[in-house]
Amino acid sequence: MRPVYVLGGAQTDFARHWTREGLGLIDGMREAIEGTLEAAQVDAEQVQSVHVGNFAAERFADQGHLGGLVVEACPALEGRPSARHEAACASGSVALLAARAQLLAGIGDVALVLGVELMRNVPGRLAAQHLAPAAWAPHETEGVDFLWPQVFSDLAEVYARRYGLERAHLVALARQAFANAKRNPRAQTRKWTVGEAELAEDDAKNPVVAGRTRRYDCSQITDGAAGLILASEAFARDWASRRGVSLDAVPRILGVGHRTARMSFRGKLADAEASGSPYVFPQVRGCITDALGQAGLDSWAGLDLVETHDCFTSTFYMAIDHFGLTPPGRSGEAIDAGVVAPGGACPFNPSGGLIGLGHPVGATGVRMVLDLARQVRGEAGDCQVPGAKRAASLNIGGSATTSVCVVVGRG
Template identity: 30%
Template sequence: MGRKVYVVGVGMTKFTKSGVNKQVDYPDLAGEAVRNALADASIEYKALEHASVGYVFGDSCCGQKALYPLGTTGIPIVNVNNNCATGSSALYLTKCLIEGGIVNCGLALGFEKMEKGSLTTKFKDRVTPMQDHINLYYELFGLSPAPITAQLFGSAGKEHMQKYGTKEEHFAKIAYKNHKHSVNNPFAQFQTEYSMDEILNGPKVFEYLTRLQCCPTSDGAAAAILASEEFVKSHGLEKNAVEIVAMEMASDVNSTFTEKSAIKLVGFDMSKIAAEKAYTKAGLKPTDVQVIELHDCFSANELITYEALGLCPVGGAGAFIDAGDNTYGGKYVVNPSGGLLSKGHPLGATGLAQCSELCWQVRGEAGARQVPGAKVALQHNIGLGGAGIVAIYRHGFPEMLGKPTLTSKL
């Protein structure tokens, strides 16, 4: 067993519509998120021994460019790109370094400054990493003019409807819930509640998937500071310290490509594998969790992921939604932040924004979004191509909750 790892500080920027503020560049976004995390942890930048920096769109060494204004301290800075799971991958890397005893305090940072419109392939002179997924999708369904990601996830939802009788209204209910949750999140790109009618009858992106059921492109950044138990105790950081009880990463398995299933093709099995390993490592069950930040790039993905994470039986997502078990007053609160659909999805920042929200929830600091009795939190972040990450959090020193804030020795 490795050392325990704690999140001692989190911070993020408000997520905004991509391309709107041309005066703010990614170093500005990154600097704001890191300064917020440092202030949250009550430590200085010089305490950091390592930085893992995630972004999808950018040249090499953007992490160094983003962090040098905060201090040229000579620490290792590793740039990370794992598609939409980039932020969680940066978190995973820093966590592993602390768990393995290589560093005592490290930073995970994610940011993105995105172009307007749907995601497209950037390099036209080489094979895309998604080529195998696209080839299989084309073989099964053909291709339409809609964005390819909307086709992939939208077809997974169609398959769920065909197999289990799920209705279009179930996907709309997810979007309704997440937009309603975002009203209380000042960091969210959208803070507007929409009616079911507005969601169901909005502009179509792919068949039943309307615009309000698809995440936007976004600009933003988020950061987390991780530390060992020794560092936490020596610097008096117990009040903020949220333990990463388990964190597991998986990639695609044979069933992704052999079962001829749209649900499998968008990462159901890698999410399921990562979740099962995380539950086992933590010694917990899905029913031990109260609050979840889940990768809802499309409403369809949130629905099928309920089943991958064991929140309900396979085929049972429709009944789970109808019972209200995915929101306040139900079995779980899923995406209290508003999720990707409403909070926004700057690819490199998303996983660390999820981490931030869950740390605030476990610390009882989420304000109007606070989930009553939130003690165990679960994070799910995926990137097609593929990477699936599941983490489980709880407060490392619950006896410190409610006590006066301690000041670090740094």
């Protein structure tokens, strides 16, 4: 398959609270668009289509039709086809897949992908309610105050029942997330103090949110936006030549996987067990193997790092065995061996991930691929994995209803 190139991109500072600054959704979009065009050294007039990832702007900001709002944020984009894409927490990834498909179809040579979410303008309980419809409403959402902490507590219960699960392994993943975020100048928690007392089973410092899920097992409620410029091979070749850069040095999308499972969380789990699958989420596993196969990789061993969807420590744990680093149910072995830690054979979330860096829902999938591109270009700063050439992201929407895996590398 012809490659699609990632020319550059930008991310807002996820620690910022837009409402307290007197800013709104359009301001975050504008900052990300302008930063992306500057980083990619592409003029707005060269952009031929725009794809926006967003989940819940109608709920958080009383705003829909974000494809049109793009033109308000950047008037130079007027006239370009622009549309919003939604797949819960995987909204940014499906926006990227749509842009890539358009380029592969020969419909233009340059696409802007933008992910954005405004989330910190409401109290936490209301934010949780706004996010709940990523599950099957009202069957799974009615009467539940904190749906997602409960759902992913149930995921931890499944691991505990089927394979055994040690709390210490989840704590290790949270510890790693906050430590990695300290090195990321755009991370929401980079200035937080999260020590062993906060990670302990202490109902005062680390209270239970739902079931097995405690405060520091959770990703953050975040305001943020991220953007990317994707380009065809012909455009990227000319772009690189004019800058005296080898095309082989420009990050490219090597493979993608995109699968959809049923909405019902309990239904997914029951179907997986009934089928005899050793994986808790067979479609997530299939999504990953689809992407690796398309990239010409036999296994995770061809990757130098992974940016995964750690909306909770339990999903981080799940991603380890679903990437195949261990047999199903034995993710703890990779954690104990330091395989996913900085300096390990396949570091996970050097950015800090959703727990440490932040999780502006619609922006997360775009931010992940931006981080992959920075890594393979050697431009990830203090988060850099030395010598990184190939990297993958895993972005999930809802209770792993939508899963998207993207492999990025350079020649």
